Amino acid sequence: xxxxxxxxxxxxxxxxxxxxxxxxxxxxxxxxxxxxxxxxxxxxxxxxxxxxxxxxxxxxxxxxxxxxxxxxxxxxxxxxxxxxxxxxxxxxxxxxxxxxxxxxxxxxxxxxxxxxxxxxxxxxxxxxxxxxxxxxxxxxxxxxxxxxxxxxxxxxxxxxxxxxxxxxxx
Amino acid sequence: xxxxxxxxxxxxxxxxxxxxxxxxxxxxxxxxxxxxxxxxxxxxxxxxxxxxxxxxxxxxxxxxxxxxxxxxxxxxxxxxxxxxxxxxxxxxxxxxxxxxxxxxxxxxxxxxxxxxxxxxxxxxxxxxxxxxxxxxxxxxxxxxxxxxxxxxxxxxxxxxxxxxxxxxxx
DNA sequence: TAAGATAATGAGTCGAGACTCATTTTCCAA
DNA sequence: TTGGAAAATGAGTCTCGACTCATTATCTTA
Numbered sequence: 001x002x003x004x005x006x007x008x009x010x011x012x013x014x015x016x017x018x019x020x021x022x023x024x025x026x027x028x029x030x031x032x033x034x035x036x037x038x039x040x041x042x043x044x045x046x047x048x049x050x051x052x053x054x055x056x057x058x059x060x061x062x063x064x065x066x067x068x069x070x071x072x073x074x075x076x077x078x079x080x081x082x083x084x085x086x087x088x089x090x091x092x093x094x095x096x097x098x099x100x101x102x103x104x105x106x107x108x109x110x111x112x113x114x115x116x117x118x119x120x121x122x123x124x125x126x127x128x129x130x131x132x133x134x135x136x137x138x139x140x141x142x143x144x145x146x147x148x149x150x151x152x153x154x155x156x157x158x159x160x161x162x163x164x165x166x167x168x169x170x
Numbered sequence: 171x172x173x174x175x176x177x178x179x180x181x182x183x184x185x186x187x188x189x190x191x192x193x194x195x196x197x198x199x200x201x202x203x204x205x206x207x208x209x210x211x212x213x214x215x216x217x218x219x220x221x222x223x224x225x226x227x228x229x230x231x232x233x234x235x236x237x238x239x240x241x242x243x244x245x246x247x248x249x250x251x252x253x254x255x256x257x258x259x260x261x262x263x264x265x266x267x268x269x270x271x272x273x274x275x276x277x278x279x280x281x282x283x284x285x286x287x288x289x290x291x292x293x294x295x296x297x298x299x300x301x302x303x304x305x306x307x308x309x310x311x312x313x314x315x316x317x318x319x320x321x322x323x324x325x326x327x328x329x330x331x332x333x334x335x336x337x338x339x340x
Numbered sequence: 341t342a343a344g345a346t347a348a349t350g351a352g353t354c355g356a357g358a359c360t361c362a363t364t365t366t367c368c369a370a
Numbered sequence: 371t372t373g374g375a376a377a378a379t380g381a382g383t384c385t386c387g388a389c390t391c392a393t394t395a396t397c398t399t400a
Contacts, residue, residue, distance in 0.1 A: 002367060002376060028357055039379045044359060099319045135329040142316025142330070146308055149269045149315060159305040160312070167337025172346060172397055198387055209349045214389060341400100348395070358385085365378065370371105 009046050011036040017057050021092035025054060051101060058098045062106040065095075069113035075124035078117040079165060082140065086157055089144035096148045099141075111137060127168045139164055179216050181206040187227050191262035195224060221271060228268045232276040235265075239283035245294035248287040249335060252310065256327055259314035266318045269311075281307060297338045309334055 015036035019027045029050055033040040047053035069081050089096055111133065118136050121127040143164065147157060171179075185206035189197045199220055203210045217223035239251050259266055281303065288306055291297040313334065317327065 004366065005377060008378085029359085030357070040358095041360080041380065042378055045377070048359090050358065131333060132329060134326050135333055138316055138320055138322065138326055138330045139333060141320055142312040145315030145319060146312025150308055150311055152308065156304050156308055159302060160308045163301060163305055163309060163337040164334065165337070167333040167335070174396065175347060178348080199389085200387070210388090211350065211390080212348055215347070218389090220388065344397105344399095346395105346397075349391105349393080351391100353390075354388090356386090356388105358383105360383075361379105361381100363379080365376105367376075368372100368374100370373095 005046075008036070008038055008042055012038060012043055012046055012053070013057055013060065016053055017060070017094065020054070020057065020097070021094045024093045025097040029053070054098060054101045055103050057094065058101050059103045059106045061095055061098075062103065062110050066106075066110040066113045069110065069117055072117060073120050075121060075126045078114075078121040078127065078136070078168075081114070081117055082143070082164070083161060085140060086143055086147045086152075086161065090147045090152055090157070093148060096145055114140070121168075125170055128170045131168055136168075175216075178206070178208055178212055182208060182213055182216055182223075183227055183230065186223055187230070187264065190224070190227065190267070191264045194263045195267040199223070224268060224271045225273050227264065228271050229273045229276050231265055231268075232273065232280050236276075236280040236283045239280065239287055242287060243290050245291060245296045248284075248291040248297065248306070248338075251284070251287055252313070252331060252334075255310060256313050256317045256322075256331065260317045260322055260327070263318060266315055284310070291338075295340055298340045301338055306338075 012032065016032045019032050019035055023031070029043055030040055032053070033043045036043070043053070047056060065085070068084070069077075072078075072081055114137060115133040118127065118131070118133055122129050122131075143160065146152070146160070150156070152160070182202065186202045189202050189205055193201070199213055200210055202223070203213045206213070213223070217226060235255070238254070239247075242248075242251055284307060285303040288297065288301070288303055292299050292301075313330065316322070316330070320326070322330070
């Protein structure tokens, strides 16, 4: 791959992440191109359809989250991760909007990391033993969606998470 | 209002609810007209913009939910309502998609009804006293969103709600 | 029942945004 | 350097869906 192509690909991904985070996935490809400082044709050379572009940034986002999750651990790693995700969701739209797009494997990777956080929390006695990974993932997704939608303030976020943490607690 | 106009208005609302529930709010007005057995111009005579149509069915939906909530009560009325909402969300998309549209008053009405359910549950000792209406509403919205997105099966739904109920429990 | 008001019709306008491609520019290997 | 392959450009095409309006049909009241 030529050097300029590589560079532009990165720029486009960065711009897309920014634009879609603020305006939602219905923002136009044109706008992404403008922010990336690139012609629209260039965007479509790298990502033949808009969905390809969305899938690419979703993959990046999920990988990044999985990495973050993997870096945490201990008794309250799961709690920290929960809180962090919700904060991101409230600020940006991307992760949440993207649920329609499918990126084989990427979700699984995040699931693994969350599963590990859950295991550690259970080992530390912070979380009940009979809670499974699926419902933790479901709760994560739900709360992100809710936070995005409702535009929660800090207090509401705390109170809502408090209920969920209480439900998870041993 | 002429009799035919009244009849068509109802047909359009019913059709819109059906169409948007299945295909999401991005379904075309054309399709609503087709299902209602009416020309597209008729839809726009009754609802000048698509948003007006969306607002109208949202208002109906919220009123219906508020009514349902008001009809419940007792120690586990809140739990029943939770479960019912989540089931609806998993089957239809409308309520959830519509979060962008605003219908002054309608949400407040639902909030009242849920607040009453919460009060009764707390009086019966089924729910902790320090839980407030805002976080209950937030949880409701979140779980509906999550269920819609994730296409939860029965088991996942139960397990997820179990965590939340445990968090609410006294 | 007939006139006039109200409503329905649906082909057509308009704008937006995804995507194309002939042309021009940039890179890089020899 | 330079030739040719790879990439970028951006005006233009195409589709889709919201919305309009001149015309036709239907209701209702006197």
